[in-house]
Amino acid sequence: MSMSSGSSNLGFEVKDLELINLTKRFADFVAVDDLSLTIPAGSFFALLGPSGCGKTTTLRMVAGLEDPTEGQILLGGADLTRLKAYQRPVNTVFQSYALFPHLDVFENVAFGLRRRGIKDVSAAVTAMLELVELGNLSRRKPAQLSGGQQQRVAVARALINHPGVLLLDEPLGALDLKLRRQMQIELKRIQTEVGTSFVHVTHDQEEAMTMADTVAVMNKGRIEQMGAPVEIYDLPRTRFVATFLGQSNEVPGRVTGSSGRDILVDAAGARFAVPAARSAVETGDILVGVRPEKLSISTQGTDIGDGVNAVTGKVIDASFTGVSTQYLVMTSWGGEWMVFEQNHTLGATLRPGDEVIVHWRPEHTFGLAVDSPAVDGLVAESA
Amino acid sequence: MRWLRRNIIGIIAVLVLVYLFVPIAVVAVLSFNQPEGKYNVTFNEFSVSAWQNICGVPGVCESFALSIQIGLLATVIATIFGTMIAFALVRYRFRGRDSTNLLIFLPMATPEVVLGSSLLALFLNITFPLGFWAVTIAHIMFIVSFIVVAVKARLQGMDPRLEEASRDLYASPRATFRYVTFPLVLPGILGAALLGFALSFDDFIITFFNAGTMVTFPVYIWGAAQRGIPVQVYALATLVFFLSLVLVLVVQGVNARRRRRLEAAVASS
Numbered sequence A: 001m002s003m004s005s006g007s008s009n010l011g012f013e014v015k016d017l018e019l020i021n022l023t024k025r026f027a028d029f030v031a032v033d034d035l036s037l038t039i040p041a042g043s044f045f046a047l048l049g050p051s052g053c054g055k056t057t058t059l060r061m062v063a064g065l066e067d068p069t070e071g072q073i074l075l076g077g078a079d080l081t082r083l084k085a086y087q088r089p090v091n092t093v094f095q096s097y098a099l100f101p102h103l104d105v106f107e108n109v110a111f112g113l114r115r116r117g118i119k120d121v122s123a124a125v126t127a128m129l130e131l132v133e134l135g136n137l138s139r140r141k142p143a144q145l146s147g148g149q150q151q152r153v154a155v156a157r158a159l160i161n162h163p164g165v166l167l168l169d170e171p172l173g174a175l176d177l178k179l180r181r182q183m184q185i186e187l188k189r190i191q192t193e194v195g196t197s198f199v200h201v202t203h204d205q206e207e208a209m210t211m212a213d214t215v216a217v218m219n220k221g222r223i224e225q226m227g228a229p230v231e232i233y234d235l236p237r238t239r240f241v242a243t244f245l246g247q248s249n250e251v252p253g254r255v256t257g258s259s260g261r262d263i264l265v266d267a268a269g270a271r272f273a274v275p276a277a278r279s280a281v282e283t284g285d286i287l288v289g290v291r292p293e294k295l296s297i298s299t300q301g302t303d304i305g306d307g308v309n310a311v312t313g314k315v316i317d318a319s320f321t322g323v324s325t326q327y328l329v330m331t332s333w334g335g336e337w338m339v340f341e342q343n344h345t346l347g348a349t350l351r352p353g354d355e356v357i358v359h360w361r362p363e364h365t366f367g368l369a370v371d372s373p374a375v376d377g378l379v380a381e382s383a
Numbered sequence B: 001m002r003w004l005r006r007n008i009i010g011i012i013a014v015l016v017l018v019y020l021f022v023p024i025a026v027v028a029v030l031s032f033n034q035p036e037g038k039y040n041v042t043f044n045e046f047s048v049s050a051w052q053n054i055c056g057v058p059g060v061c062e063s064f065a066l067s068i069q070i071g072l073l074a075t076v077i078a079t080i081f082g083t084m085i086a087f088a089l090v091r092y093r094f095r096g097r098d099s100t101n102l103l104i105f106l107p108m109a110t111p112e113v114v115l116g117s118s119l120l121a122l123f124l125n126i127t128f129p130l131g132f133w134a135v136t137i138a139h140i141m142f143i144v145s146f147i148v149v150a151v152k153a154r155l156q157g158m159d160p161r162l163e164e165a166s167r168d169l170y171a172s173p174r175a176t177f178r179y180v181t182f183p184l185v186l187p188g189i190l191g192a193a194l195l196g197f198a199l200s201f202d203d204f205i206i207t208f209f210n211a212g213t214m215v216t217f218p219v220y221i222w223g224a225a226q227r228g229i230p231v232q233v234y235a236l237a238t239l240v241f242f243l244s245l246v247l248v249l250v251v252q253g254v255n256a257r258r259r260r261r262l263e264a265a266v267a268s269s
């Protein structure tokens, strides 16, 4: 049998995964805190968050390897919460792969079928090994495979069982950068081909954004924000999301009024317009935020026109990266802003010490509540 | 001087090997001797008569067979118990677990003379007959310690995710044990069992206390040493040595072949 069955859906039954008020406490430590979310059938879902935020614990509860303290797990409407791990139609790709070292690739992949009493496994195993492009290595032991190959075996071993949902716990964490990019594309292809839902845990924001249809940003056992990568990136709802997913520039201020669909904010001796629909707060203290690539930078005194938001400052670092130049600007109130400027024109780059004005269009602004904390450290580690 | 510095490790290695193997070589050489008196200590005349007639002296082969029998029986029983104890100690929390961990070490740490004599006292007190079963029970006791320690180490060193992966892949707890846990722990169990058998086979002190009138191979040799050890004993000892050597070589050969095949496979991809 080959992959020619053609259907994008190799006999997989696609199902919604629903987590309802899922909570896990270890002694008095809350690892997962009242988590509720629905992962639509057939989606590529990324669970993104910093180390220790409860991603693995969430996956383990879905797999049945950890008992929830409270809450329910439904797959296609059926309650899995009380089922043992080996009774759940859910499979996992473990972070360190956890391939069985005493079995060869073929037997590793066949393991789940054999345990379910399926006698003739060879056609299915061969097809699955084709899917992950490992057909010629079926008699190798895991120790004789490269990291990327082991990763594929782990995926094949899980997928062959046609799980209602596939759980992947940082499956690319152990690979080097180049292989990682390659496997991201590969995993995405496999997911499209089989059509089943993938829940992909990662703390790499770039990986989450490039691969997933839906990203859920998790922090301290809770989902901070969930949505399509473009949406969350464009409009973060909390300071944590703004700083964890990409980089964010912020200025603290106070809402003083409104004008049309915008709210007006006084901050650092200037006035900013923030679309009301893009602000998490409408009165009182506010953080005005904007992404670094939305900014333009000019020497002070340049005419920047009306109707833009602007801050002034001094360049403290400029680094040329080819496609763009990245400026670090010390603002008038002492905050550091990052500006990515496309290198449209040659020459005339700004130098450290230059007095500048940084400006952007109000529709790129977002408003955040002040009390919500940023990511510890500066920004999420990037791949 | 420079030559010495470069070769010093090799020289020391050869000296150590010589030190280790000279006694064995002496035994092997003397097994082809036709001793002059009753003490087989100086080489007199080459002869294969001891080899041709290896059971020729009364009691030699009987005691040899008895030692093997006790060794096998004690090892099998101790391996089963030891493996179960190790699993219990690693996998479950129960009252008395820490003290069990400690007690398991005691037979290894206690001097054999003490063990042997206290077992003798025990058997006499409860009027348990000395001999085959008394010795077997005694051997089981100290082999169990070695098995428990080895299997425990193996279990603790095993990645817990392997068993989780197995459960995730539809294996019930029983199937997980059968297809994942046990095969992974097996090499540890076999190694410990081999060591246990060797310990039982050449145990003299504990056996001597509890054997009654029974004569195992070490007891036989000890008795014979008073009167002059028959050449057959040398031959048997040499035989045992070479059998173990062949066993080791076969295992090494199999491993080396597997490794070569693996390397070839890796290289060809």
Ligand SMILES: Nc1ncnc2c1ncn2[C@@H]1O[C@H](COP(=O)(O)OP(=O)(O)OP(=O)(O)O)[C@@H](O)[C@H]1O
Pocket (backbone or CB within 6 Å): A026, A029, A030, A031, A049, A050, A051, A052, A053, A054, A055, A056, A057, A058, A203
């Ligand atoms: N068995 C356990 N007992 C006690 N605390 C635990 C246990 N397992 C996890 N935790 C705690 O729960 C929190 C969440 O852990 P989890 O492994 O889910 O994090 P994570 O988001 O997967 O992190 P990482 O990105 O580092 O893998 C951590 O603070 C961890 O210390």
Ligand SMILES: [Mg+2]
Pocket (backbone or CB within 6 Å): A055, A056, A057, A169
């Ligand atoms: Mg984790």
